[in-house]
Amino acid sequence: MSRGHLELGLFAPTVGRMDPIGPPTMYLVSEVPQQVSITYEANRRLAHMLDRGGLEFFFMAQRGGRGFGASRFWSHALDSFTVAAAIADATERLRIVSTVHTAFYHPAMVARMGATLDQISGGRWGLNLVSGWAKPEFEMIDIPFLEHGERYRQTEEFTEVLRLFWNEDGFDYEGDYYTIRGGYAQPKPEGTPPLFNAGASDAAREFVARHCDWYFTGALSAEQLRDDAKDIRARAARHGRDIKVIVYLFGLIRDSEAQAQAEVEEIMARRDDDAARALIEGLSGQSLGTFAKGFGEGVAEAELLHNTIIGVGSGKLIGTHQQAADALEAYQGAGLDGAVFCFRNFEADTASFIENVVPILETRGIRRPRR
Numbered sequence: 001m002s003r004g005h006l007e008l009g010l011f012a013p014t015v016g017r018m019d020p021i022g023p024p025t026m027y028l029v030s031e032v033p034q035q036v037s038i039t040y041e042a043n044r045r046l047a048h049m050l051d052r053g054g055l056e057f058f059f060m061a062q063r064g065g066r067g068f069g070a071s072r073f074w075s076h077a078l079d080s081f082t083v084a085a086a087i088a089d090a091t092e093r094l095r096i097v098s099t100v101h102t103a104f105y106h107p108a109m110v111a112r113m114g115a116t117l118d119q120i121s122g123g124r125w126g127l128n129l130v131s132g133w134a135k136p137e138f139e140m141i142d143i144p145f146l147e148h149g150e151r152y153r154q155t156e157e158f159t160e161v162l163r164l165f166w167n168e169d170g171f172d173y174e175g176d177y178y179t180i181r182g183g184y185a186q187p188k189p190e191g192t193p194p195l196f197n198a199g200a201s202d203a204a205r206e207f208v209a210r211h212c213d214w215y216f217t218g219a220l221s222a223e224q225l226r227d228d229a230k231d232i233r234a235r236a237a238r239h240g241r242d243i244k245v246i247v248y249l250f251g252l253i254r255d256s257e258a259q260a261q262a263e264v265e266e267i268m269a270r271r272d273d274d275a276a277r278a279l280i281e282g283l284s285g286q287s288l289g290t291f292a293k294g295f296g297e298g299v300a301e302a303e304l305l306h307n308t309i310i311g312v313g314s315g316k317l318i319g320t321h322q323q324a325a326d327a328l329e330a331y332q333g334a335g336l337d338g339a340v341f342c343f344r345n346f347e348a349d350t351a352s353f354i355e356n357v358v359p360i361l362e363t364r365g366i367r368r369p370r371r
């Protein structure tokens with residue numbers, strides 16, 4: 001049976017924490033030693049590694065603000081547009097995704113940035129549209145933090161305007177959030193860049209069904225992914241559309257299970273509960289997001305904290321290379337099209353993933369060999 005091609009890549013370390021704020025980290029809410037550097041240079045090396053290894057995705061989030069908790073988790077964030085331009089020029093095949101907080105930018109400007117990135121990358125750039133959930137990031141720059149449903153309505157208008165700038169000239173648009181008269185932007189991208197969204201709520205899913213090409217989920221298991229994929233595809237089908245599903249995963253993939261479990265204990269021993277609680281409060285307090293949905297109401301606090309500390313609510317591949325391949329096979333069987341990874345030691349773990357896990361996936365027909 002042909003299964004298609006599971007696309008893989010990195011949730012790149014363009015967001016995290018490092019000197020002078022505190023010990024380096026990205027997706028471990030823990031002060032355990034990690035090989036993470038929120039710098040362009042480190043990201044460029046990783047992008048080269050992915051490009052040479054034939055992987056597909058270099059995904060970048062966007063944050064703004066001072067970080068979470070007393071330790072200021074996620075205090076650092078590189079700009080995902082300018083990094084995209086440089087990475088596009090430095091790579092040949094890799095697909096690069098930037099993230100935009102729709103409330104912080106005007107769609108006319110993003111249309112222009114996107115058309116430029118489309119040119120620099122030769123059609124390898126895409127955009128993740130986020131409505132935002134961290135209230136302090138809005139307050140810092142005095143942008144109104146609208147109620148959840150309204151944030152998604154504004155994102156929807158943003159996306160309509162963005163698409164118009166990319167596809168038409170001389171258009172008028174009259175919405176609740178944007179008014180455009182004789183809208184015009186040249187150059188245009190060769191084709192409309194792929195659009196992503198990572199929301200979990202009903203509002204987010206409806207937005208994805210109508211406007212996006214990829215749905216990003218934080219599914220914790222293949223079973224959860226099956227439900228997510230079925231739901232989003234049914235919603236999209238009602239609009240005559242098809243959607244690809246991508247997941248973000250924290251990988252702790254080692255030669256033995258015992259070694260991986262020993263590292264879990266090391267991570268938990270130096271956990272940063274204060275920052276984890278600040279993240280949970282931000283996510284589940286403001287919106288019915290991934291966390292509320294993923295863990296459900298009434299889930300024990302210890303479990304919620306554990307899932308936050310390791311991978312900030314992501315799915316987790318903890319174990320051997322074979323076990324990681326088994327899990328990816330199960331996810332693919334449940335309807336997955338792509339996955340981006342975070343790691344404890346970004347460079348070493350990315351190299352090991354390409355060397356040890358990807359060949360198993362190719363042998364099993366989960367991915368087409370690209371080399």
Ligand SMILES: Cc1cc2nc3c(=O)[nH]c(=O)nc-3n(C[C@H](O)[C@H](O)[C@H](O)COP(=O)(O)O)c2cc1C
Pocket residue numbers: 060061062063099101129130131132133134197198199200201202203204216217218248287288289290
């Ligand atoms: C893979 C992934 C990437 C995300 N990237 C960002 C981001 O860069 N910036 C951001 O503010 N939120 C980001 N989010 C949060 C979502 O956009 C969304 O707001 C959150 O999951 C809550 O869901 P809801 O908005 O549907 O309530 C991300 C979520 C996931 C799962």
